[in-house]
Amino acid sequence: MRAVLAVLLSVVLVGCSAAKASVSxxxxxxxxxxxxxxxxxxxxxxxxxxFEVDVGTYIARQIGASRVEFREVRSDDRERKLAGRDVDLVLASYSITPDRAKLVTFGGPYYVAHQDIMVRRGDSRIRSVRDLAGRRMCQASGSVSTDRVVKGLSIPASLVPGSSYSDCVAKLRGGVVDAVSTGDLVLAGFAARDLEIVNAPFTDERYGVGLRKGDVDGCEAVNRALTTMYQDGTAGELLRKWFGKSGITLVEEVPQFEGCS
Incomplete structure (x- = not known):
């Protein structure tokens, strides 16, 4: 009898542990x-x-949270902070790639941005991605955007390291680099009188919601929340709120999800 009770107890404990493994x-x-x-x-x-703060709040509420907190992540520490349970979800211009999908489970994408180029206003030398050949392009730590140019398209740009995109933009303003290239939503936030987006998109960046690896239940809950966010009009409202004056083309239809695995 004791043996049976022990087995039952272990099953219950395993079940509780599995339930707690999901952020949902x-x-x-x-x-x-x-x-x-x-x-x-x-x-x-x-x-x-x-935008990502508002989307993160919406998702968290939809999947059951009564309290939502925010912590800073960088492009080069997102996986570590998820695995270490410093954060439960990551929304940080986190492009879905096969290599990253080996380390985290992705919900979404919640938006498909288009990689574009930012230059100093009036610089007519760079009007398309091909014009980056031989130019100094900033490479933000932990980002894959420059790989799409140099490796994916075999364009021989000269890479200059930057600690973040804000650092890259500072280098662009200071003349240290000639261009910054990444998703248009990122660039739109930095656009100003002295900087301009070339508006020559050349690839897609599927921004996903990062979860701890294996959290399929959480991923499915996130995808349901994102579907609702687009269907009830919240996604469009938030996109217009944060990027409506940027001049970039905003897509308000729900993206095709990657699927949870």
């Missing part, structure tokens, strides 16, 4: 976002603001 249904959800990307994730006066 947690009362508190911690969302990792960028702190230095205007329009997407930006910390000002100790408060995080931006």
């Amino acid at each position: 249904g947690d009362d508190l959800i911690v969302v990792g976002v960028k702190a230095d990307q205007p329009g997407l994730g930006f910390r000002e006066g100790g408060v995080f603001r931006g």
Whole structure:
């Protein structure tokens, strides 16, 4: 009898452990976002603001959280902070790639951005991705955007390292680099009088919601939340709120999801 009870108890404990393995249904959800990307994730006066902050809040509420907190992540530490349980979800211009999908489970994408190029206003030398050949392009730490240019398209740009996209933009303003290339939503947040987007998109960047590897239940819950977000009009409202004046073309239809695995 004791042996049977022990087996039953172990089954219950395993079941509880499996349930807790998913972020879905947690009362508190911690969302990792960028702190230095205007329009997407930006910390000002100790408060995080931006499209990804609003989307993260929406998702967390939809999947059961009564409390939502935000913590900063960088492009080069997103996987580590998920695995270490510093954050539960990551929305940080996190492009879905096969290599990254080996380390995390992706919900979404919640938006398909288009990679474009930012230059100093009036610089007519760079009008398309091919014009990056021989030019100095900033490579943000942990980002895959420059690989799409140099490796994917075999364009021999000269890469200059930057710690983040805000650092890359500072280098562009200072004349250290000739261009910054990444998703148009990222670039739109930095666009200003002295900088312009070339508006010559050349590939897609599928921005996913990062979850801990294997959290299929959480991923499916995130995808249901994203579907609702587009169907009830919230996605369009948020896109127009943060990027409506940028001049880039905004897509308000629900993206095709990758599928949870």
